[in-house]
Amino acid sequence: MPQAAARPTLEAVAARAGVSRATVSRVVNGEAGVREVLAVKVRRAVKELGYVPNRAARSLVTRRHDAVAVVIAEPETRVFADPFFGLQLRGISKELTARDVQLVLLLTEGRDDHERVGRYLAGGHVDGALVFSLHLDDPLPGIIHGAGVPTVFGGRPGWAGGVGSARYVDCDNRGGARQAVRHLVGLGRTRVAHITGPPDQTSAVDRHDGYRDVLPTADPDLTATGDFTPAGGERAMRLLLDRRPDVDAVFAANDLSASGALRVLRESGRRVPQDVAVVGFDDMLPVAEQADPPLTTVRQDIEEMGRLMAAMLLRGQGQAGGGGGAGTAEEGDAAYGEVDVEDDGACVVLPTELVRRESA
Amino acid sequence: MPQAAARPTLEAVAARAGVSRATVSRVVNGEAGVREVLAVKVRRAVKELGYVPNRAARSLVTRRHDAVAVVIAEPETRVFADPFFGLQLRGISKELTARDVQLVLLLTEGRDDHERVGRYLAGGHVDGALVFSLHLDDPLPGIIHGAGVPTVFGGRPGWAGGVGSARYVDCDNRGGARQAVRHLVGLGRTRVAHITGPPDQTSAVDRHDGYRDVLPTADPDLTATGDFTPAGGERAMRLLLDRRPDVDAVFAANDLSASGALRVLRESGRRVPQDVAVVGFDDMLPVAEQADPPLTTVRQDIEEMGRLMAAMLLRGQGQAGGGGGAGTAEEGDAAYGEVDVEDDGACVVLPTELVRRESA
DNA sequence: CTGAAAGCGCTAACAA
C-alpha cells in the first residue's frame, strides 16, 4: 500500500518547458526574477504533467517541514465530549491550510505517551507545536519546552516551570467571569453561587478568581466544585441547594455544568430565572441555545483562538497576507483584547462578551 | 521559527560506532544480519548522540511517508458536537502511533476544500487516507477515489460511484436497529415510533431500514425525521406526539436525538419507560448515562472502528504484532462481526450490542 | 556479514 505512483519530477517539468531545474524551482516557489515568457512555459508544463513538488526532497534541503504538531493531552476520555477542541482544531486547520502547512495530530493519554510526544517533538519532524494541556500538574509542557521546539499553548499553561517564556493564546477567563458575576449582581441578586471547573485547570482557576474579584466576601458555602461536565454541575448544584437553599443566582464555570445545574434547579421546583438566575461560560451553541431556558453566558471565540495560535506559531515566516500592524495582528474584523508581550514571545488574551438569553 | 537545530546524522553515528552508514541503517531499521557486537555499539552511539532518523531523507529514498491523512468532511459546524469523531480519532491515533505513522488531519468545509483535499491526496504526500464523509451526495469520496490513494472510509460511503471497490469500516447499523426495535416489541409495545437521522447519511438510512425490517407495516406517521441533534429529536418527538398521541415506544436513531425526545416526553407529562419506552443508538456515555432516565441504547465500539480503519489501511506493510488469523484479524479480544470481503478490499462491519438501562 | 557508492528530488550558491 505504501508506494505512491511515480510522479513527475522537477527534471521532467524542466525538460518539457525547455528550461533548467533551477528555473522551474523558482517559478514553482514564486520567486521573482524569471522572465514571464519562461514562467508561462513552466506553468504550462507543470499543469500538463500534473507536477506536485515532493515535500520530502524539499524538506531535506530547506530543513523545514511545513508541518506543525497539534498535541492534545487529555488523560480522560472526556476530551471530545465538549466541542471545544473541535472548534479550536477548526481554527488551527484553517490557518495552517492557508499557509500550506500540514497539521500532524498527536493525541496522548497517560504518562508514557508524554515521553513519546517529547521524543517526537525533539526529533525535529515538525516546525513547531500547538499544545493543549490544561492540567496544572501536567509534565508535558515542561517536556515540550525542553524539546526546543517553537510552541504555542492553547490556554495559559499552569506549569511551575516558568510561564515567563511560554507563548499562549487564551480568552480572558477572569474578566469574563467578572462580567458574568457583575451581571448577576446588577440583576439585584445577593446570593450568587459559583460552580467551579476542575481546580487543576487554569481556565477554571481564572474564572473562580473572577468571581472572587467581584464578590470577595462571598460565603464559601456558595462555591461548589464542578468538573466542566453536566453531571458535575448537577452534583454541585445539589450541594449548593443543600447548603444554601436561599441561593438566587449561579455562575457556572462553563455551559455544560450550567446545563446540569439547570436540570437540578428545575427538579427542585425552582424557576429560572425568576427564582434563580444562571449564567454559563463558553457560549457553546448546541448547549447554550438548547438549554432550558436558553443560557445567558460568556462568549469566547474558540475558533479564533485556534487561528491565532497557528498564526502566532508561524509568525514571520508566512507569506502572510492582509493584516496591517505588527506582531499578531490579523486581517479579521474582530477587535482584539490585551496583547501582553512577555520576554520570549507574546501572549494573546482574547476578550469575552456576555450573551444575554433567558436564564439570567 | 522553522529551522530545527542541527541534529546528528547517520554518518555521525557511524563514525562514533566505528562502522559504516549502511550498518547503522540496518540496525536502526531492525534488519537482521548484523553481528550483535556491532549492533550493540551502534545502539550505544545512537543513544549517546540522541540520534533520530530524518524522515524526509528516508522518505526520499523509500518513497513511503509513514503518514496517513485523516479527512473529516463536514460542512456543518456540528462535527465535533457529538464525541463521535473524537473517539474514532482516538482509535486511529492509537493504531498509527503503534506503527510509528503520522496522522495528518485534513478538515474540510465547503466544496473548494474538497478540491484542495483531492489535490493534496493526489499529490502523494501520504501513504493513504482515512475518510469520513457521511453524506450521500458528497463528491469527496469520488474525488478521493480518483486520486488513486489507498483509502478506507469510516462508515459505509453512500456514493453512487461504485461502492464495490470501496473499503470501509462500519458498525452494523441495520442489525443494531433491529435489536433495538425487537427489544421494544418484546416489551409488549405496539406503537413503536422511529426518529430518524439525516436522510442523507448512510448510517441513518441503515438504521431506518432496520426499523422497517422488524416493523414493515408500521404506520408512516410513526416515523419522524430528525438530524442526530437533541433539538432535532425534540422537534421529531413533538411531531410524533401530535400525530400519534398513543405512541408507546420510540427508537431514536442516536442518543442525542433520544435525549431530545426524552425532554419532550417529560414535558408532555409522560413517564419513561412506563408510558413510553425509549431506545437510542451509539451508547455515547456522557449522553446515555446522564440522560433522565438513563438510556437503553445500542452500543457500537467507535474507538475500535477507528483502530480497524487504520489497521486495514496499513494492512500488510505493518510489522504487525500479535494477531492470529489472516486479513483484518487483530489481537484484541473483541469478537468481530461479519467480514464482508468484496472485490478490491474488505469491509468490516462491527457488531452492536443492546445496553439496557432504565428508559426501556 | 559489512562497506563503498549511487542516487531519491529538490534548493541554493555560484557562474555565466
Place this chain on the structure above:
DNA sequence: TTGTTAGCGCTTTCAG
C-alpha cells in the same frame, strides 16, 4: 536573468 553544480540524510544494490 538563467543554468550548473553541489549536496541535504538516508536506503540500497553490489562488491568484498
